[in-house]
Amino acid sequence: MLKFTLTSLMLAAALNANASVDLFEDEMGGGSSNDSFATAQNLGNLALGDVTNVLGGRHEDIPGGNTIDFYKFTVNGTGNFVLNLLTLNSDPGQDQYGRDPYIGLFDSHGVKLAFDDDAGIGYDSQLSHHATGPSTFYVGVTGYGNPSFAVNGGNANWPLYALSIDATNIAPVPEPETYALMGMGLVGLLAARRRKAAK
Ligand SMILES: [Ca+2]
Ligand SMILES: [Ca+2]
Numbered sequence: 001m002l003k004f005t006l007t008s009l010m011l012a013a014a015l016n017a018n019a020s021v022d023l024f025e026d027e028m029g030g031g032s033s034n035d036s037f038a039t040a041q042n043l044g045n046l047a048l049g050d051v052t053n054v055l056g057g058r059h060e061d062i063p064g065g066n067t068i069d070f071y072k073f074t075v076n077g078t079g080n081f082v083l084n085l086l087t088l089n090s091d092p093g094q095d096q097y098g099r100d101p102y103i104g105l106f107d108s109h110g111v112k113l114a115f116d117d118d119a120g121i122g123y124d125s126q127l128s129h130h131a132t133g134p135s136t137f138y139v140g141v142t143g144y145g146n147p148s149f150a151v152n153g154g155n156a157n158w159p160l161y162a163l164s165i166d167a168t169n170i171a172p173v174p175e176p177e178t179y180a181l182m183g184m185g186l187v188g189l190l191a192a193r194r195r196k197a198a199k
């Protein structure tokens, strides 16, 4: 009985394994453009505990230049996730390089849900959002002065930025196999009770 319960727990834990993923912006590396919702770089699904970090660029000397950058991701549960955009300020609050980003969060139809200018370190951006269930989101990275998130616009020429999406607090909606495991555990428990009662 104990062995059976432990096996079920281990299997359930494996299904909910946490992951931290580090990626690069494709456009910055000379790959596909990410200047629209349709061409947003797909970061995949973020499950409970997942943190995805993207290193991107916004500078006239690199591919994509100072165009807007869009990313796309899905969550499969309910709860708050946090978007944090760092422009690697060496002197928080007074960036001598003039880096001042905006971050925007959009729903699957491209409707703006949230927007931030300076809630992060110095002039950097941070926002959190509550996912009410499995959903698709878009994140836009642009510069100060471009609240409409137009393709070209806003404060520009920061060499690099780091965008992190922290889904640590997303509670998963149980998937069919999880229900199946719970069912197996319950069947095992009831069977053990019956055997005990029969003795
Ligand atoms: Ca870029
Ligand atoms: Ca771009």
Ligand SMILES: [Ca+2]
Pocket (backbone or CB within 6 Å): 100, 101, 102, 116, 117, 118, 123, 124, 125, 144
């Ligand atoms: Ca800002």
